[in-house]
Amino acid sequence: xxxxxxxxxxxxxxxxxxxxxxxxxxxxxxxxxxxxxxxxxxxxxxxxxxxxxxxxxxxxxxxxxxxxxxxxxxxxxxxxxxxxxxxxxxxxxxxxxxxxxxxxxxxxxxxxxxxxxxxxxxxxxxxxxxxxxxxxxxxxxxxxxxxxxxxxxxxxxxxxxxxxxxxxxxxxxxxxxxxxxxxxxxxxxxxxxxxxxxxxxxxxxxxxxxxxxxxxxxxxxxxxxxxxxxxxxxxxxxxxxxxxxxxxxxxxxxxxxxxxxxxxxxxxxxxxxxxxxxxxxxxxxxxxxxxxxxxxxxxxxxxxxxxxxxxxxxxxxxxxxxxxxxxxxxxxxxxxxxxxxx
Amino acid sequence: xxxxxxxxxxxxxxxxxxxxxxxxxxxxxxxxxxxxxxxxxxxxxxxxxxxxxxxxxxxxxxxxxxxxxxxxxxxxxxxxxxxxxxxxxxxxxxxxxxxxxxxxxxxxxxxxxxxxxxxxxxxxxxxxxxxxxxxxxxxxxxxxxxxxxxxxxxxxxxxxxxxxxxxx
Numbered sequence: 078x079x080x081x082x083x084x085x086x087x088x089x090x091x092x093x094x095x096x097x098x099x100x101x102x103x104x105x106x107x108x109x110x111x112x113x114x115x116x117x118x119x120x121x122x123x124x125x126x127x128x129x130x131x132x133x134x135x136x137x138x139x140x141x142x143x144x145x146x147x148x149x150x151x152x153x154x155x156x157x158x159x160x161x162x163x164x165x166x167x168x169x170x171x172x173x174x175x176x177x178x179x180x181x182x183x184x185x186x187x188x189x190x191x192x193x194x195x196x197x198x199x200x201x202x203x204x205x206x207x208x209x210x211x212x213x214x215x216x217x218x219x220x221x222x223x224x225x226x227x228x229x230x231x232x233x234x235x236x237x238x239x240x241x242x243x244x245x246x247x248x249x250x251x252x253x254x255x256x257x258x259x260x261x262x263x264x265x266x267x268x269x270x271x272x273x274x275x276x277x278x279x280x281x282x283x284x285x286x287x288x289x290x291x292x293x294x295x296x297x298x299x300x301x302x303x304x305x306x307x308x309x310x311x312x313x314x315x316x317x318x319x320x321x322x323x324x325x326x327x328x329x330x331x332x333x334x335x336x337x338x339x340x341x342x343x344x345x346x347x348x349x350x351x352x353x354x355x356x357x358x359x360x361x362x363x364x365x366x367x368x369x370x371x372x373x374x375x376x377x378x379x380x381x382x383x384x385x386x387x388x389x390x391x392x393x394x395x396x397x398x399x400x401x402x403x404x405x406x407x408x409x410x411x412x413x414x415x416x417x418x419x
Numbered sequence: 420x421x422x423x424x425x426x427x428x429x430x431x432x433x434x435x436x437x438x439x440x441x442x443x444x445x446x447x448x449x450x451x452x453x454x455x456x457x458x459x460x461x462x463x464x465x466x467x468x469x470x471x472x473x474x475x476x477x478x479x480x481x482x483x484x485x486x487x488x489x490x491x492x493x494x495x496x497x498x499x500x501x502x503x504x505x506x507x508x509x510x511x512x513x514x515x516x517x518x519x520x521x522x523x524x525x526x527x528x529x530x531x532x533x534x535x536x537x538x539x540x541x542x543x544x545x546x547x548x549x550x551x552x553x554x555x556x557x558x559x560x561x562x563x564x565x566x567x568x569x570x571x572x573x574x575x576x577x578x579x580x581x582x583x584x585x586x587x
Contacts, residue, residue, distance in 0.1 A: 152452060159455075184550055187475040194483030198455055201490055205448055217494060224487050244550055 086179060090168055098311040102130035105352050112356040140300035147208030148297065156206060157298070157305035160199025163192040164312040171319045172247045174329040174336035185246040186238060189320060190231055193275065196313065197223040203306070204294030215293025218283055218363060225370040226274035226281075232378035233268040236261050236385045237324045246320075250328030258325045260399050262407050263381040265325045267374050269350070272317045274370070276310060278351065280358040283366065318347040380406065426467055434460045451489050458482040472550050 103118075106129060110117025122128025144153055170185040172178030182188050197220060204216020238244060240260060241252035258265045274281040295306050322328060322343040329336030331343075361369065384402055388395040437457035441450045462477035557565055 149448070152449070182471065184472050184475050187472065187479070191475040191479040191483065194479060194487075197483070198452075198486055202452055220487065220490055220494075224491075227483075242551075 087169075090179065091165065094168060094312065094315055098308065098315065099130045099134075101311060101314070101348065102133070103127055104348075105355070106130075108349075108352045109356045112353070134304065137300055137304035142300045142302060143297075145208055145297050149206040149208065152202050152206035153297075154302075156199050156203035157302045157309070158199075159202060160196050161305045161309040161312070163195040164309050164316060167192050167316040168312070170246065171316065172250070172323070172328075173340050175247055175251065177337060178247065181245055181247050184244045186234055186244045186249070186320075186324075189316060190227075190234070193313065193316070194227065196275075196309070197227075199306075199309070200294045203298065207294070207297035209297055212294050212296045215296070219277065219294055221363075222274060222277075222281065222283070222366060222370075225367060226271045226374070229267050229370065229374035229378045230271040230275055232375070232382060233261075233264040233271065234320075234324060236264040236378075236381050239382070239385050239389060246323050246328075250323055250330065253327045253330060255396060255400075256325065256327040256330070260396060260403065261325065261381065261385070262400075262403050263377050264385075265321075266407070267378045267381070268321060268325065270369070271374055272321065273351065273354065274366070276313050276317060276351075278310075278314075279355045280360050281366065283360060283363060314348075314351065318344055318351070321347050377410075423467060427464065430460050430464050430467070433457075434464075447493065451486060451493070454489065455482050455486045458485070472553060 103126070107117040107125070118126025118129035120126060121132050144150060167189050169179045170182050170188045172181065172185075200219040200223070201216045204212040204214075204219070207213070237249060237257050240257065241249045243249060243252070295303055298306060322340060326343045326347075328343075329340045331339035334342075381403070384406070385399065388399045388402070392398050434457050437453050437460065440453050441457065444450050444453070458481035459478060462474045462482065465471075465474035465477055
């Protein structure tokens with residue numbers, strides 16, 4: 078029994094996350110449908126098409142696994158796993174409350190960032206091995222994009238880590254007497270934008286842009302391997318949305334309700350934000366993407382780090398000055414940008 | 420044989436055969452992806468030694484960033500040969516010189532390492548990795564090397580930008 082315990086925990090965790098992901102898929106269908114003045118799925122499972130994602134998954138399971146003649150067979154087969162396994166491993170590092178967690182890693186933040194760097198490799202592997210121009214273009218777009226946005230993402234997290242002086246996610250949450258979003262508004266904004274790029278979600282989905290590249294790196298994939306790329310994206314969403322809650326929104330802290338409820342309220346808040354921003358912002362061009370990443374997000378993250386570090390070292394009670402200066406700079410920068418862009 | 424030792428030998432086998440594959444394959448993309456596998460397995464060895472931080476850094480830098488860098492370098496190279504490397508040689512035909520260099524290096528390694536008395540215990544005590552202590556060492560005792568490295572990297576960064584901007 079003692080040997081089986083970790084496997085049972087892992088199984089329970091994956092089933093729990095998967096059932097949530099099925100709900101995500103349905104909610105995204107419905108939200109993007111309603112925003113586009115459609116109803117979304119209505120037939121499958123009678124009540125507002127609730128069984129549509131299940132039907133989709135069954136369809137993927139039954140599809141033929143086609144491997145193109147031009148493909149590099151081994152790498153083509155392996156690529157989805159290279160992306161999928163690390164994002165599932167990330168689940169081990171995410172705490173839901175200070176009681177419900179798998180393992181309190183000393184370096185949880187690093188663990189998550191390090192494992193998410195495999196996504197990029199799986200996309201390049203899949204895109205290159207397909208032996209298709211569109212997949213290769215998609216893979217290179219994905220490579221350029223993930224690389225440029227990993228930097229602001231990591232630097233946005235660095236500010237939070239400096240405030241709490243620990244890399245353990247539980248430690249970071251316990252340290253937040255004031256939610257970090259108040260102390261680190263610039264970091265939070267950078268994180269939220271970079272997160273969407275890391276997840277390859279619209280408006281940053283140019284690696285799989287349907288109207289230009291058919292489906293980018295995943296053009297040649299079908300059946301279960303394609304579904305693994307998609308599921309990997311949803312697991313990544315789970316991981317990064319949880320990170321946003323834990324790092325910036327005070328994790329399981331909140332009045333009256335138990336911690337786990339607060340965690341999922343915040344978590345679904347982030348999810349709703351992602352679902353709406355996906356359907357309300359048009360897709361960016363590659364050059365706009367690079368401009369945003371390197372000329373706006375990266376300098377903002379650096380400014381955030383400099384302010385945070387300076388105030389932590391120089392001012393004994395740095396919380397109020399930090400919040401004031403961060404918000405002042407944020408509002409000033411947004412005002413200036415509006416003036417310039419007019 | 421303990422599980423740890425078994426895992427060590429299995430990982431070492433994968434690492435060494437992976438490294439051998441990288442330098443002998445003609446398909447450069449296969450070499451890149453095998454590099455990723457090899458580096459991840461080295462991270463697993465750090466994990467075996469309870470050096471969690473080192474393992475995460477190994478994955479982040481070598482498996483993530485270096486693989487990305489090699490992929491970008493490949494994007495910039497113009498190859499005349501077929502992508503699978505058919506009909507290509509993996510070396511530059513200087514087998515004698517490279518054999519001598521490698522043999523010389525091996526001799527030096529043997530000369531230095533074999534007479535050494537290693538203080539190895541059967542079971543080393545497992546120390547929990549302490550990131551805070553590591554940070555304190557880097558930023559207190561070794562602050563000068565750290566700063567020198569960052570200045571060198573900054574110089575390289577500026578140099579690359581200057582070289583890349585030659586069109587205007």
